[in-house]
Amino acid sequence: MRIKLENLKKTYAGAGGTVTAVNDISLDIPENQIFGIIGKSGAGKSSLVRLISLLETPDEGAVYYNDDRVDNLSKKDLIMRRRKLGMIFQNFNLFTSRTAAKNIAYPMEICGFPKEEIDSRVNEMLALVGLEDRGDAPVSTLSGGQKQRIAIARALSTRPDILFCDEATSALDPQTTRSILSLIREIQKKMNLTVVMITHQMEVVRDACDQVAVVDAGKVVEQGKVSEIFSAPKSAVTKDFLSHLAPETSGKDAEEFACWSKEGGEYALYFEGKKTGEPVLSRLAKKFDIEFNIRAGGISHLAEGEVGKMLVDFIGTREEIEKAVAYLKENGVRVEEEK
Structure with missing residues (x-):
């Protein structure tokens, strides 16, 4: 209905x-x-x-x-x-x-x-x-x-x-x-x-x-x-x-959101489906002259699939960082610059 x-x-x-x-x-x-x-x-x-x-x-x-x-x-x-x-x-x-x-x-x-x-x-x-x-x-x-x-x-x-x-x-x-x-x-x-x-x-x-x-x-x-x-x-x-979402804390779909820094990150990256299991940042570092620092990350197990979130800093020239961000977006990763 x-x-x-x-x-x-x-x-x-x-x-x-x-x-x-x-x-x-x-x-x-x-x-x-x-x-x-x-x-x-x-x-x-x-x-x-x-x-x-x-x-x-x-x-x-x-x-x-x-x-x-x-x-x-x-x-x-x-x-x-x-x-x-x-x-x-x-x-x-x-x-x-x-x-x-x-x-x-x-x-x-x-x-x-x-x-x-x-x-x-x-x-x-x-x-x-x-x-x-x-x-x-x-x-x-x-x-x-x-x-x-x-x-x-x-x-x-x-x-x-x-x-x-x-x-x-x-x-x-x-x-x-x-x-x-x-x-x-x-x-x-x-x-x-x-x-x-x-x-x-x-x-x-x-x-x-x-x-x-x-x-x-x-x-x-x-x-x-x-x-x-x-x-x-x-x-x-x-x-x-x-x-304020409480994590899933038990079972095979337990949600893990680990924070390594209280400072957050300059960029928030969002992954869906198969992207949550791919080495996206490793590929990024090989393709562009940048380094990355992961501040926090985790995966939410939804009824219809998985969504991953990662807070990162990118270290490099502004030009290389902009190229890296564009590459992520072209490959199905949503990127938001944190304020």
């Missing part, structure tokens, strides 16, 4: 006056991908997702699912359309009075599914999230990761075509977060879902998303493939997110 947003605006009345939470946002969210919306607290991302998921109506603009406009549906049609949307929340929102299986069954009961179909679907969903033996468990006996898996199973029980994840991993430890993100990616591929992930954590974008939109002050300040955003951040907000 493709999602298209056209010039969305939403304002709220507050004690200090009117607040514009969503300010003329247009987005095209591709179908069958995981799309991230990232922003700091108060940036407008939560208000935006409430508009996208039809929980609120925009003051201006339009929301389309494929080619159908959905923000102006009648009350009856709106209720029916919402039943085809799945939502996962930060705090799970499970019923403590129900078992794990009964929580998964709840939305199907509301929709009037036959009991036999509900029982079959519950078992199917428990297997999907790897909790076949926990159906009869009270919610209070489940770990945080297990609760979120049950919440995922519940959200998918009615066979939605769009899944919204609103800060779905914020309450989890890093290891559990990685397992939940891996599960969501696996489910997305199996079910051909469009997944929209709302987060303030760049680690979530790195580990799960295919594309991302960066939101600040109610506007989209940057949008694109995750690899492009990591290798060529344009906005100050995105660069700030990346500067």
Whole structure:
């Protein structure tokens, strides 16, 4: 299911006056991908997702699912359309009075599914999230990761075509977060879902998303493939997110960003894909009359590939350095002169 947003605006009345939470946002969210919306607290991302998921109506603009406009549906049609949307929340929102299986069954009961179909679907969903033996468990006996898996199973029980994840991993430890993100990616591929992930954590974008939109002050300040955003951040907000990105610290994809100097480097080099494993600087030193000093370097392992960053100084004449920089750019390495 493709999602298209056209010039969305939403304002709220507050004690200090009117607040514009969503300010003329247009987005095209591709179908069958995981799309991230990232922003700091108060940036407008939560208000935006409430508009996208039809929980609120925009003051201006339009929301389309494929080619159908959905923000102006009648009350009856709106209720029916919402039943085809799945939502996962930060705090799970499970019923403590129900078992794990009964929580998964709840939305199907509301929709009037036959009991036999509900029982079959519950078992199917428990297997999907790897909790076949926990159906009869009270919610209070489940770990945080297990609760979120049950919440995922519940959200998918009615066979939605769009899944919204609103800060779905914020309450989890890093290891559990990685397992939940891996599960969501696996489910997305199996079910051909469009997944929209709302987060303030760049680690979530790195580990799960295919594309991302960066939101600040109610506007989209940057949008694109995750690899492009990591290798060529344009906005100050995105660069700030990346500067505070926590490294991957375990497993075969552990991220290592080693710093040898507090002074940084004159140039930042960005590598994508196979370039991260090639001896680019060694070739550079042989081709041009320059030397280089590596100040820091590391690789981010994204859901769709790898992006490397290196901070370096070049020693040589200005002419030779300019030739070397031009050579790097011609060979697919992005170069930024650090201020």
